[in-house]
Amino acid sequence: MNSKVQERIILGLDPGTNITGYGVISSEQNRIKLLKYGVIRLGRSGTHEIRLKKIFDEVLRLLDEFMPDEVALEAPFFGKNVQSMLKLGRAQGVAMAAALSRQIPITEYAPKKVKQAVTGNGNASKEQVARMLMQQFGIKQAPQLYDATDALAVALCHQSSKSKISGSRKKTSWQEFITKNPQRVKG
DSSP states (O other): OOOOOOOEEEEEEOOOSSEEEEEEEETTTEEEEEEEEEEEOOSSSSSSSHHHHHHHHHHHHHHHHHHOEEEEOOOOOOOOOHHHHHHHHHHHHHHHHHHTTTTTEEEEEOHHHHHHHHHHHHHTHHHHHHHHHHHHHHOOOOOSSHHHHHHHHHHHHHHHHHHHHHHSSSSHHHHHOHOOOOOOOOO
């Protein structure tokens, strides 16, 4: 049996049509390390289609640089402006397509679930989420844009969700069971 614990790298994304946030963490034996976080500035120049291509290309660049095992995205929240929702959905779609083109599994998380996982409060403000992440990762300077910490929060939410799932049941082989429980095996 291989007792070596594998490092997992998670890319968190907060896709947007003007700014897309990203956060990359590694997790090994529940030790979490910040690898990089920041934003992809798309600006207001160029057509919507050109900005979508830039999201796709930049997410591919991050995937190739960090080779994450999983990608986590913040699911869209429902707003009143239908056009904004459509554009946001497209941004999320091209980010997903980039991950799928590299055959990397994707998980989406609702904004409230992300905030709950990071701060313990599903209604926390972006500022509260950023402060909690700064404390956890030892980040000295507050980010200029909360898109970066939002994406980092998504990655952390995914890591904690996965560790709860994998930590809930330890997998053992039959041989290990027999070795530990000889009295339960009839010969």
